[in-house]
Amino acid sequence: MDPKNRESVTIANPAFVIILLVFPLLLNGQDKAPADNSRSPFALMMGVNGNDVALTSGFWAERFIVCRDTMVPFMWSILNDADVSHAFRNFEIAAGHAEGNHSGPPFHDGDFYKWFESLVSVYMQTRKPELDEQMDDIIRIIAGSQREDGYIHTPVIIEQRKRSGNDLKAEFRERLDFETYNMGHLMTAACLHYRATGKETLLNVAVKAADFLIDFYNRDPEELAQNAICPSHYMGIIELYRVTGEKKYLDLGRNLIDIRRMVRNGTDHNQDRIPFREQTEAIGHAVRANYLYAGVADLVAETGDTTLLRPLEMIWNDLVKHKLYITGGCGALYDGVSPDGTTYNQPYIQQVHQAYGRPYQLPNITAHNESCANIGSVLWNWRMLMISGEAKYAEMVEQTLYNSVLSAVSLDGKRYFYTNPLRVDFDLPYTLRWSKEREEYISLCNCCPPNVVRTVSEIHNYLYSLSEGTVWFHLYGSSHLDTHLPDGSKVILHQETDYPWEGTVMLTLEEVPRNNLILKLRIPSWADGSKVYVNEQLCQTPVVPGTYLTIEKNWRKGDKIRLELPVKTKLIESNPLVEETRNELAVRRGPIVYCLESPDLPQNVRVSDIGIPADIHLSPEKIEIDGSQLISLKGEALIINQDDWDDELYREISDRQPVPLIIRLIPYFAWGNRGKSEMTVWIPACR
Numbered sequence: 001m002d003p004k005n006r007e008s009v010t011i012a013n014p015a016f017v018i019i020l021l022v023f024p025l026l027l028n029g030q031d032k033a034p035a036d037n038s039r040s041p042f043a044l045m046m047g048v049n050g051n052d053v054a055l056t057s058g059f060w061a062e063r064f065i066v067c068r069d070t071m072v073p074f075m076w077s078i079l080n081d082a083d084v085s086h087a088f089r090n091f092e093i094a095a096g097h098a099e100g101n102h103s104g105p106p107f108h109d110g111d112f113y114k115w116f117e118s119l120v121s122v123y124m125q126t127r128k129p130e131l132d133e134q135m136d137d138i139i140r141i142i143a144g145s146q147r148e149d150g151y152i153h154t155p156v157i158i159e160q161r162k163r164s165g166n167d168l169k170a171e172f173r174e175r176l177d178f179e180t181y182n183m184g185h186l187m188t189a190a191c192l193h194y195r196a197t198g199k200e201t202l203l204n205v206a207v208k209a210a211d212f213l214i215d216f217y218n219r220d221p222e223e224l225a226q227n228a229i230c231p232s233h234y235m236g237i238i239e240l241y242r243v244t245g246e247k248k249y250l251d252l253g254r255n256l257i258d259i260r261r262m263v264r265n266g267t268d269h270n271q272d273r274i275p276f277r278e279q280t281e282a283i284g285h286a287v288r289a290n291y292l293y294a295g296v297a298d299l300v301a302e303t304g305d306t307t308l309l310r311p312l313e314m315i316w317n318d319l320v321k322h323k324l325y326i327t328g329g330c331g332a333l334y335d336g337v338s339p340d341g342t343t344y345n346q347p348y349i350q351q352v353h354q355a356y357g358r359p360y361q362l363p364n365i366t367a368h369n370e371s372c373a374n375i376g377s378v379l380w381n382w383r384m385l386m387i388s389g390e391a392k393y394a395e396m397v398e399q400t401l402y403n404s405v406l407s408a409v410s411l412d413g414k415r416y417f418y419t420n421p422l423r424v425d426f427d428l429p430y431t432l433r434w435s436k437e438r439e440e441y442i443s444l445c446n447c448c449p450p451n452v453v454r455t456v457s458e459i460h461n462y463l464y465s466l467s468e469g470t471v472w473f474h475l476y477g478s479s480h481l482d483t484h485l486p487d488g489s490k491v492i493l494h495q496e497t498d499y500p501w502e503g504t505v506m507l508t509l510e511e512v513p514r515n516n517l518i519l520k521l522r523i524p525s526w527a528d529g530s531k532v533y534v535n536e537q538l539c540q541t542p543v544v545p546g547t548y549l550t551i552e553k554n555w556r557k558g559d560k561i562r563l564e565l566p567v568k569t570k571l572i573e574s575n576p577l578v579e580e581t582r583n584e585l586a587v588r589r590g591p592i593v594y595c596l597e598s599p600d601l602p603q604n605v606r607v608s609d610i611g612i613p614a615d616i617h618l619s620p621e622k623i624e625i626d627g628s629q630l631i632s633l634k635g636e637a638l639i640i641n642q643d644d645w646d647d648e649l650y651r652e653i654s655d656r657q658p659v660p661l662i663i664r665l666i667p668y669f670a671w672g673n674r675g676k677s678e679m680t681v682w683i684p685a686c687r
Helices: 058-079 087-094 108-126 129-144 154-162 179-197 201-219 221-226 232-244 247-262 286-303 306-323 371-388 391-408 448-457
Strands: 053-055 333-338 350-356 464-467 470-473 479-484 490-497 504-511 517-523 531-534 547-553 560-564 569-572 584-589 592-597 610-613 619-625 628-639 659-667 683-686
Touching: 053 058, 058 108, 058 448, 087 108, 087 129, 087 154, 108 129, 108 179, 108 448, 129 179, 129 201, 179 201, 179 232, 201 221, 201 232, 201 247, 221 247, 232 247, 232 286, 247 286, 286 306, 286 350, 286 371, 306 371, 371 391, 371 448, 391 448, 391 517, 391 592, 464 479, 517 560, 531 547, 584 628, 619 659
Parallel strands: 470 517, 610 683
Antiparallel strands: 053 479, 333 350, 464 470, 479 490, 490 504, 504 560, 517 547, 531 560, 569 584, 584 592, 584 683, 592 659, 610 628, 619 628, 628 659
């Protein structure tokens, strides 16, 4: 399809993008494109262009370097190895460039698109020609695997190439074929690729796929409603609307939510037992749920539909008040039932897995916390932040990224977790479904690793956003921002910080508008006692934790703002209704949650032997784990239990006196990088 002659698609390039963040439109080999004045009409703010932010040093710069140099190329080596994953080989077979059968799960295509998105993001930061060439080569294969009518799903395409007849596998015959999930990730990757390169090669594929969905909706909306498992297409279709400006995609996005009421025999597991507008709780499969919530938030940003926003707000409150782990992890249950304990009507009790449980049901050893669910939470909270400007959503983004997203990948960037438990104990007399050691390729289901890769590759886009005359600061990290406000005014600033290890954030304004510029600095809820200095003069505006501090003035080049966030070590307790952590403590320093891991204990001491005094003094101390520089915490704890249980279930309490022991705690995200180990976030309190 020649984009120059295509009349049905007009590229609008709205500057505001929520699918992950805003990415730039780069045409004719330009390195930068000016931001335009458009944004989602019912969103308070807009993101910055994807190459407007450069991480310069410190925590997130180090994580991005690992992603750029290891995570992205190493993941390609796996996805491109037909003996390991077969993901790219499926496209080659579907395109007629190789012989063979489809291999792997039906969502392999979508996982490959997620990885491709990370490749695009790295290209945007590096501008390496070889990456552009690699993308072109891959896109040719993907485009070749698409049917003329726009349908694209390698399991079906491969079978249709090989066979014909009435028994031929057809589209949307199986709910768990994940066709719309795959197409949604295609749309997201295509929009980002277009913004990065100005090329419409992959965008054309996404447009054809979206037009196929529109046609299918017109023919059989009920069947399309049935096929919304992990509905990334809700996000993808709205993103395509933002890029093309074609209202038919916004209409489809609205219709996709409305037709959920047509689902036959809907379930809590797939969040379709009742219409979305009637839902008030986080229920069912956590990845499916969070993708749904993020997609609905996208629609709210474009339409302002308060009948969709109200359920999102109620569901969010249910999650953060009843079902969220201290790490930001979500989706507690491997398996369960829903409704659980609330009905005597047996036919309405439904199985759920990888799911949200009851309020306060937050086990540690068997915590599921799928990495994709945690990333879905980031996507959802980011969209809620863009719509509302409320700091609580930014806090959730930060909490989740630092803890339950980074925990999913090894420090060297080669191995991954599917689940993210808060405790690992070798004495457990059964084997859980998912490994408690990270793996290079998770053969049972490798959806999480490429999702983690794309999230880390795009981390720089979560630092800043814009609104009229305003720069918002959400996450802190040493970086350089070179952007345009919605009115076209230029803003260049530099940020220096050792956050999250230390709380000093220094901002230097290098170019500012002639008129007043508003800076909104997020003050984390844990940062009581924070102070802000403008050109070394103490700012008199009250600094309130859990809000954005607003500073407005007519700035000059060279002006400096110094933010002092007291990064203190705090002991955290849980609501007593959380049975699994009653009388236990967790340790948090700034946004970082800490854990106790067996490599930091003497050989004859187990993680389960340790208790923490309520008045423990924990001192920060630098430590290196697998080449990464971290801050650990050291202090005097107690050995409170060292007796062998000999397979007993109950026994009389021991009169053994606790024994002091110096312990070291490490960031939760860094556990499991020193071999097989026991670990716990929650530790018994010794009062």
